Amino acid sequence: xxxxxxxxxxxxxxxxxxxxxxxxxxxxxxxxxxxxxxxxxxxxxxxxxxxxxxxxxxxxxxxxxxxxxxxxxxxxxxxxxxxxxxxxxxxxxxxxxxxxxxxxxxxxxxx
Amino acid sequence: xxxxxxxxxxxxxxxxxxxxxxxxxxxxxxxxxxxxxxxxxxxxxxxxxxxxxxxxxxxxxxxxxxxxxxxxxxxxxxxxxxxxxxxxxxxxxxxxxxxxxxxxxxxxxx
Numbered sequence: 001x002x003x004x005x006x007x008x009x010x011x012x013x014x015x016x017x018x019x020x021x022x023x024x025x026x027x028x029x030x031x032x033x034x035x036x037x038x039x040x041x042x043x044x045x046x047x048x049x050x051x052x053x054x055x056x057x058x059x060x061x062x063x064x065x066x067x068x069x070x071x072x073x074x075x076x077x078x079x080x081x082x083x084x085x086x087x088x089x090x091x092x093x094x095x096x097x098x099x100x101x102x103x104x105x106x107x108x109x110x111x
Numbered sequence: 112x113x114x115x116x117x118x119x120x121x122x123x124x125x126x127x128x129x130x131x132x133x134x135x136x137x138x139x140x141x142x143x144x145x146x147x148x149x150x151x152x153x154x155x156x157x158x159x160x161x162x163x164x165x166x167x168x169x170x171x172x173x174x175x176x177x178x179x180x181x182x183x184x185x186x187x188x189x190x191x192x193x194x195x196x197x198x199x200x201x202x203x204x205x206x207x208x209x210x211x212x213x214x215x216x217x218x219x220x221x
Contacts, residue, residue: 031207037152043197043211050207058208059112088152097142100199100209102154 003027004103006091012109019078021106023091032074033092033100034058034066043090049074050096081110113138113202117212124188124219132183132215134198142201143174144209145183149194157183157196188219 007022025032033048035058045058047066055066063085067075074093078085086109094100114137124130134143145157158165158172160181165172169188174181185192195216199209 033209040213042213043199045208048207056207090152090154096207097201099156099159100144101156102146105152105154107152 004091004093004101006089006103006106008106009104010107010109012111013078013081015082015110017078017081017110019081019108019110021076021078021089021091021108023074023076023093023103024072025074025093025101026072027093027095027101028071029093029101030071030096031094031100032068034064034074034076035090035092036060036087037090037105038087046076046089081108083110086110113140113200113210115198115200115210115212117196117198117215119215120213122215122217124185124192124217126188126190126219126221128188128219129184129186130188130217132185132196132198132217134181134183134200134212136179136181136198136200138202139176139179140200141203141206142209143181144199145172145181146197146199147192147194148197148214154197185217188217190219190221193217193219 034046035043049068091103116135162176195214198212
């Protein structure tokens with residue numbers, strides 16, 4: 001079975017902190033994604049990476065950056081966390097054009 | 112971008128009932144998937160179905176790509192079917208991005 005693992009399930013951070021959300025997949029997938037999910041707004045794409053060291057902005061990249069130094073790992077970085085970044089963050093991966101698999105999600109609260 | 116509309120937004124079922132969820136999309140697609148999000152937030156793949164019909168146990172799905180819609184059927188619903196069902200589409204193989212509908216929240220009562 002495909003395994004997409006997100007490093008933290010629940011986090012509480014202070015405004016202005018730098019936050020790292022880590023995601024690891026074990027299926028040698030080329031594509032990796034970060035989404036956020038908010039009530040009433042559904043899933044929105046923050047960034048994606050189509051291969052190692054490659055990254056593309058999604059629909060809502062402001063306030064975020066990403067890093068993909070190794071194929072299996074895709075990190076989401078909040079440079080200076082703000083309260084409007086309180087959300088659930090979902091990492092996903094896939095082979096190009098095929099089924100996408102999601103991690104369990106990371107619930108981030110910024111206070 | 113491509114628009115994805117799901118209906119109904121909410122559905123309440125008695126255990127054992129059947130139901131149909133619909134996903135309409137605004138452009139031709141290369142990829143369409145259905146997901147179930149459980150109460151703990153985990154998104155589970157149900158179907159990868161850019162066209163045609165597939166079945167998996169009590170669930171089945173049909174996509175009519177030429178008419179830009181997909182249907183998810185739940186038969187003999189159980190309380191474990193509760194959660195949010197999402198449809199997601201990708202315009203082309205070069206698009207990389209999946210666009211999600213807003214979801215249908217299903218509640219199955221015992």
